[in-house]
Amino acid sequence: MKYFLVFYFILINIAGANEVETRTATISKNLRCLVCDGQSVYESNSDFARDIKNYVKKEIMKNRTDKEIYDFLISKYGDSIIFNPLLTLKNIMLWLAPAIFFIIGIFIITRRLNVTK
Amino acid sequence: MYLKKEFKIFILLIFFGLLFFLFYYSLYKTKDFEPKVMIGKQFPNLTEESLFNNEILNIRHISDNDLFVVNIFASWCAPCKVEHPFLMKLKNKNILIIGINYKDTKDNAKKFLRKFKNPYQEVLLDYKGELSINLGAYGVPETYLVDKNFKIIDKQIGPINNDFVEKVLNLR
Numbered sequence: 001m002k003y004f005l006v007f008y009f010i011l012i013n014i015a016g017a018n019e020v021e022t023r024t025a026t027i028s029k030n031l032r033c034l035v036c037d038g039q040s041v042y043e044s045n046s047d048f049a050r051d052i053k054n055y056v057k058k059e060i061m062k063n064r065t066d067k068e069i070y071d072f073l074i075s076k077y078g079d080s081i082i083f084n085p086l087l088t089l090k091n092i093m094l095w096l097a098p099a100i101f102f103i104i105g106i107f108i109i110t111r112r113l114n115v116t117k
Numbered sequence: 118m119y120l121k122k123e124f125k126i127f128i129l130l131i132f133f134g135l136l137f138f139l140f141y142y143s144l145y146k147t148k149d150f151e152p153k154v155m156i157g158k159q160f161p162n163l164t165e166e167s168l169f170n171n172e173i174l175n176i177r178h179i180s181d182n183d184l185f186v187v188n189i190f191a192s193w194c195a196p197c198k199v200e201h202p203f204l205m206k207l208k209n210k211n212i213l214i215i216g217i218n219y220k221d222t223k224d225n226a227k228k229f230l231r232k233f234k235n236p237y238q239e240v241l242l243d244y245k246g247e248l249s250i251n252l253g254a255y256g257v258p259e260t261y262l263v264d265k266n267f268k269i270i271d272k273q274i275g276p277i278n279n280d281f282v283e284k285v286l287n288l289r
Contacts, residue, residue, distance in 0.1 A: 051246030076253035
């Protein structure tokens with residue numbers, strides 16, 4: 001029984017550590033290394049990227065949610081630190097432009113089709 | 118009908134012209150960091166061990182109710198040596214400067230300050246770069262100008278220069 005409990009706690013610790021590593025990797029892949037060109041924090045080995053990775057890992061171990069971690073980093077470095085841009089007034093055109101062009105395209109095609117008929 | 122067609126071409130040309138300038142501008146825009154993110158915000162409540170003794174210090178308790186400067190430096194950082202005379206200039210004008218020693222060893226940091234003179238009232242140790250993240254720093258050196266209400270009023274990424282010194286002295 002004693003050995004079973006020891007084995008059980010070791011397994012739980014390994015699983016917990018793996019979860020922390022997986023979440024750290026997932027979040028780091030969505031963070032831009034702001035001092036490197038086109039690399040994520042996960043890929044980069046710069047001081048900046050290593051600091052951010054350590055920060056993310058530490059916060060995960062403190063049971064912080066992904067949103068709390070992202071919000072903190074955005075408050076310090078701005079939206080540009082994350083790869084998936086948030087929907088804000090500044091970039092609303094970026095989100096709406098494809099839909100607008102799609103609608104214009106459909107409108108032009110249907111008009112042309114009606115004309116040729 | 119002919120005029121209508123011309124008008125359409127004109128609109129298309131304007132549209133593609135605008136697109137061209139938008140892409141051209143984005144392509145050649147200098148990729149400066151964004152120091153503005155932290156400007157106007159409250160200076161974080163940072164607590165860490167002192168370089169000079171083993172005391173745990175809070176930056177807010179070091180400042181003396183006046184404008185102060187926080188400088189991130191390291192003994193291994195070459196641009197830090199370049200900006201050092203300007204920090205000394207600020208110190209000689211009685212501007213309080215608090216140092217954050219980034220990923221360094223105590224011995225090396227002390228040697229650095231002995232060699233180039235010490236402009237800092239206090240130096241907090243940032244072994245893991247955690248204080249720097251709290252300040253939204255990208256690396257070393259970086260300098261923050263903080264008012265007496267602990268509002269960050271300016272941030273310099275890279276070595277400070279005479280312009281920064283003048284700015285601090287004028288704001289005083």
